[in-house]
Each structure stands twice: as C-alpha cells, then as structure tokens.
Amino acid sequence: MQPSGFDYVSLAANIFVGLLILTFVLLAFRDVRRLSTGLSRAWGVARVTLSELWFGRAWAIPLIWLAVCLVIGPLIRPYSVSSRVAVDLMVLLRSQTLLVLVYLGVMACMALPRERQRRTIITTGSKPITRLELLLGKIMGLAAAGFMLLLVMGAASWVIMNLEDLQIRHEATVLYSMEKKQYDQAVRHIPPQKGILYTAEHGAIEAQNYFTGTLRIAGLIDYSTTPPTRFLKGGNNETLYFEFPSLPALPGHQPAFVFYFHTIQAYPNNGLPRLHVTLEQRYNTRITEEKSLTLSPQGAAIWFPKNPENFFAYEDPQTGQIFDPGPVVIKLTSPNLGDYLQILPGTSNQNTSCLAINLDPARAKGGYMLPKPDPVITGFMADGKDEIVGPSVRHxxxxxxxxxxxFSHLPINQIPLNDKGEFTVHLLLGVEKQVNEALPAEALIRAYNVDNPHDVVNRLLRINEKHV
Structure with missing residues (x-):
C-alpha cells in the first residue's frame, strides 16, 4: 500500500527554495559581512531604479488602471446593493494588484538593459558596490515604486467607493420616500422597509459590528425537544455529512459503517427507507466509493466498503509503519420522497446516526469511533447558495x-445593542418561483434562546422581491 495524501509538489518547492538560500549564502557570504556599511550605497541604487521606472512611464499605470475600471464597471450588474459594493471593490483591488505586479515584473527584467542604454550602469559600476548591495538596491527601488503606485490607486479607490456610496444613499432615499408616500396614500399596503431607510442613512460601505450565524438546512425541525431534533428530507438534494478523523483498522478484520435512523413517512406506501451513501477522502475527493442501502424495519443498516485500504489507516505488521489516508467524509441522501430521517446529534450524552465499527481497539477505544457531533446538512445548491422549498400543492x-x-458562543456583552437594548438581524433572501408568481413570498421566522427553546418569538415576514 502507498501512503496517500502526501504533497510531493510542496516538498519539491521547499527543497528548491532551500537550495536557493544555500547557494545565496555560499556565493554572497563576503558581501553579507560588508552589508552593515553598504546600506547607503544600496539606497543609492534604489534611487537610480526609481528614476528609471519614472522614465519608463510608471506614472501611466494609475491612468491605465482607472480606464480599465471605468470600462469594466458598467458591464457588471450585481443582484443587490451589498453585492454591488463587494464586486466593485473586488474589481478595483484585483485590477490594481494585477497591473502593478505585471508592470514591476516587466521592469525588473528590463532594468539593467535600460541602464546600459542610458549609461547609468557605468556610474553605478564605478562605485565600490557589491553584488548584494546592487541586488538589494534593485529590490528596494521596485518595492518603493510598487508602494507608491498602490498608494495612489488606493486613494483613488477610496474616492470612487465613497462616490458610489453617495449614489446608493441617494437611490435608497428616493425609493424609501416613494414607498412611504404610496403607503400613506393607501396605494401600497406594505409599510416601507426599514432596511432601505438604514441604507439611506448609513450607506452600504460603513463597517458594521455584526456576527454571522452558522447555517443549517433541515427538511424538518422539531422545536419541542431540547435540543431541537432535525430530520433529513428524502426525494431531493438535501445531503447529510458525517466526518470522521483517521479511522484505525485492524488487518484481517473487515471494517464497516453502521447507520440508524428513525423515519417519519408522509406516504406509508413508500416501503422501507433507502439511503444512498458516498464515502470519500477529505483531502483527495477523487477517491470515493458509493453504496445504496435499505434500512431494516428497526431503522438500521450496515455497510462493508469494498476497498477499505483507501479510507482506513492500516499498520504494516512487519515494519510497524502506518499508512493513513487521513480524515474521511460520508455523504448521505435519501431518494424516497416523503421520508424524513431523524438525525441523532452524536454528542457526548446522546447516540449517533452513524458509527464506524470493527476498528483496531488498540488505537480506537472499544473498536469503534463516532463522527464529529452535530453533522451538517446542505440543501439544494444554486449559484453557490443553499435553497429551501416552500409547501407544495401537489404534495x-x-x-x-x-x-x-x-449564533453559538456569543457573549452577551458583545451583542451589538442600540440605546433601547435591541439588536438587529439582517436577512438577505433571494426568491425563485416556479408557481404562484403573482403572490408575495413570505417567510416564517422563529427566534429563541437555545437555553430556553420554548420561549419562541414568531414573525411572518413578507420578502421584498425584485421583478424584471
């Protein structure tokens, strides 16, 4: 068996860098001893390099960058205001970084030929300067030029973003005034949105004191239990992820995975629940193995992978060397529409829905191993975002x-409160409809403290949709 997951490219790169450093030390050892008295000479070379870059039209780089941004900017049509600011800032920063790196790379290659052409290399060579001082001077000159270019373009980016923010504030002010006027005249039955007013007052690039929550998708959540019970919904793209660390196996024993789910069936004629399981290495996702399983009437199933050496860590009985493929991930879906599989969180005082068995008892206590607790569920993915579906008339x-x-592990003293002791939760939700195009989209929001899940705040919110 061969050890997998080893990065030979990184090893080769580290060896190459080490050889370069060793060669530099051997060739420039005498120059290093004179460096303490030669920094002024290196700075003189840097000034010459800066003058050459100026005559090489380095001053044109910010103008070229500004022209590129003015051409690309109108072609980008982001979905929302928040994404508009992020996309424009990304274009500004990435374009200036790319232009500066390309320009400095070209000028670094052309520096000595230009100095020979302008005969400034003769003046430099007439001084008692070492190779190391010449190299450091060139690096200092190029670094100073790059810093000044980025400083100019950074200031221009700040001006551009603030001008864009003023435009966003103006558009938000006009929109909020129009919605408020229509609401006051009973033309509009939905109150004007406070989020638009907030954008009009504070803009879209103001730094916020905020905390982002951990997203979990579930086909069904039972809030009457502590902690709430999650269910995996069958017949769609919802995927359950179990993550194991290194799984130590014992030669001569076939390791396996055991699954257990209590199932709620919306359609009793579905028969026994089914699972589709995919096992893969975390750091090498091309190595996978799949299996379709049927749960027993008691809700259990067992799976023996055909190629356990790809996923389990074995010890060579002759040499004692361990061949470890690293952490593994189990992806699980349910193909039966209407099946809801209860997920056991796998914390210290509760059972788990997945278990690795027949392991090496010397390296895994009891010969079994639990996955990481509170497994993740992802839903249907569209453009890199999770989607949840509303109730269906057909089903x-x-x-x-x-x-x-x-919002876990959030200290009370770090919650951003206003003068009334209130805090704000912002929800950026997109809507995709296949039916009921004329009806407004609504979301039922339930908020509670995990220490007291029965004290629930319910809100029915109407989502402001964008219609083309």
Missing part, C-alpha cells in the same frame, strides 16, 4: 423545509 403531506442560523 400537501410534505412539510416545509427549514434554514436554521445559530
């Missing part, structure tokens, strides 16, 4: 899916 027995945001 009235199916329950609505849930997206859960958990």
């Amino acid at each position: 009235p027995r199916l329950r609505r899916e849930v997206a859960s945001f958990e």
Whole structure:
C-alpha cells in the first residue's frame, strides 16, 4: 500500500527554495559581512531604479488602471446593493494588484538593459558596490515604486467607493420616500422597509459590528425537544455529512459503517427507507466509493466498503509503519420522497446516526469511533447558495423545509445593542418561483434562546422581491 495524501509538489518547492538560500549564502557570504556599511550605497541604487521606472512611464499605470475600471464597471450588474459594493471593490483591488505586479515584473527584467542604454550602469559600476548591495538596491527601488503606485490607486479607490456610496444613499432615499408616500396614500399596503431607510442613512460601505450565524438546512425541525431534533428530507438534494478523523483498522478484520435512523413517512406506501451513501477522502475527493442501502424495519443498516485500504489507516505488521489516508467524509441522501430521517446529534450524552465499527481497539477505544457531533446538512445548491422549498400543492403531506442560523458562543456583552437594548438581524433572501408568481413570498421566522427553546418569538415576514 502507498501512503496517500502526501504533497510531493510542496516538498519539491521547499527543497528548491532551500537550495536557493544555500547557494545565496555560499556565493554572497563576503558581501553579507560588508552589508552593515553598504546600506547607503544600496539606497543609492534604489534611487537610480526609481528614476528609471519614472522614465519608463510608471506614472501611466494609475491612468491605465482607472480606464480599465471605468470600462469594466458598467458591464457588471450585481443582484443587490451589498453585492454591488463587494464586486466593485473586488474589481478595483484585483485590477490594481494585477497591473502593478505585471508592470514591476516587466521592469525588473528590463532594468539593467535600460541602464546600459542610458549609461547609468557605468556610474553605478564605478562605485565600490557589491553584488548584494546592487541586488538589494534593485529590490528596494521596485518595492518603493510598487508602494507608491498602490498608494495612489488606493486613494483613488477610496474616492470612487465613497462616490458610489453617495449614489446608493441617494437611490435608497428616493425609493424609501416613494414607498412611504404610496403607503400613506393607501396605494401600497406594505409599510416601507426599514432596511432601505438604514441604507439611506448609513450607506452600504460603513463597517458594521455584526456576527454571522452558522447555517443549517433541515427538511424538518422539531422545536419541542431540547435540543431541537432535525430530520433529513428524502426525494431531493438535501445531503447529510458525517466526518470522521483517521479511522484505525485492524488487518484481517473487515471494517464497516453502521447507520440508524428513525423515519417519519408522509406516504406509508413508500416501503422501507433507502439511503444512498458516498464515502470519500477529505483531502483527495477523487477517491470515493458509493453504496445504496435499505434500512431494516428497526431503522438500521450496515455497510462493508469494498476497498477499505483507501479510507482506513492500516499498520504494516512487519515494519510497524502506518499508512493513513487521513480524515474521511460520508455523504448521505435519501431518494424516497416523503421520508424524513431523524438525525441523532452524536454528542457526548446522546447516540449517533452513524458509527464506524470493527476498528483496531488498540488505537480506537472499544473498536469503534463516532463522527464529529452535530453533522451538517446542505440543501439544494444554486449559484453557490443553499435553497429551501416552500409547501407544495401537489404534495400537501410534505412539510416545509427549514434554514436554521445559530449564533453559538456569543457573549452577551458583545451583542451589538442600540440605546433601547435591541439588536438587529439582517436577512438577505433571494426568491425563485416556479408557481404562484403573482403572490408575495413570505417567510416564517422563529427566534429563541437555545437555553430556553420554548420561549419562541414568531414573525411572518413578507420578502421584498425584485421583478424584471
């Protein structure tokens, strides 16, 4: 067996860098001893390099960058104001970084030929300067030029972003005034949005004291239990992830995975629940193995992978060397529409829905191992974002899916409160409709403290949709 997951490219790169450093020390050892008295000479070379860069039209780089941004900027049409600011800032920063790196790279290659052409290399060579001082002078000159270019373009970026922020504030002010006027005249039945007013007052680039929550998707959540019980919804793209660290196996024993799920079935004629399981290495996702399983009437199933050496750590009985493929991940879906599989969190005082068995008892206590607790569920992905689906008229027995945001380990003294002791939760939700185009999209929000899940605040919010 061969050890997998080893990065030979990184090893070769480290060896190459080490050889370069060793060669530099051997060739420039005498120059290093004179460096303490030669920094002024190196700075003189740097000044010559700066003058050559100026005559090489380095001053044109900010103008070229500004022209490129003015051409690319109108071609980008972001979905929302927040993404508009982020995308424009990304274009500004990445374009200036790319231009500066390309320009300095070209000038570094052309520096000595230009100095020979302008005969400034003769003046430099007539001085008692070492090779190391010449090299450091060139590096200092190029670094100073890059710093000044980035400083100029950074100041221009600050001006551009503030001008854009003024435009966003103006558009938000006009929109809020129009919505308020229509609401006051009973033309509009939905109150004007406070989020638009906040954008009009504070803009879109103001730094916020905020905390982002941990997103969890679930086909169904039962809030009557402590902690709330999650269910994996069958018949869609919801995927459950179990992550194991290194799994130590024992030669001569076939390791396996055991699954256990209590299932709620919206359609009793579905038969026994089914699972589709994918096992893969975390650091080498091309090595996978798949299996379709059927749960027993008691809700259990067992799986023996065909190629355990790809996923389990074995010890060579002759040499004692351990061949470890590293952490592994199990992806699990349910193909039966209407099946809801209860997920056991796998914390210290509760059972788990997945278990690795027949392991080496010397390296795994009891010969089994639990995955990381509180496994992650992802839903249907569109453009890199999770989606949850509302109730369906064609399948009235199916329950609505849930997206859960958990703000864990958040100290009370770090919650951003206003003068009334209130805090704000911002929800940026997109809507994609296949039916009911004329009806407004609504979201039922349930908020509670994990220490007291029965004290729930319910809000029915109407989402402001963008219609083209």
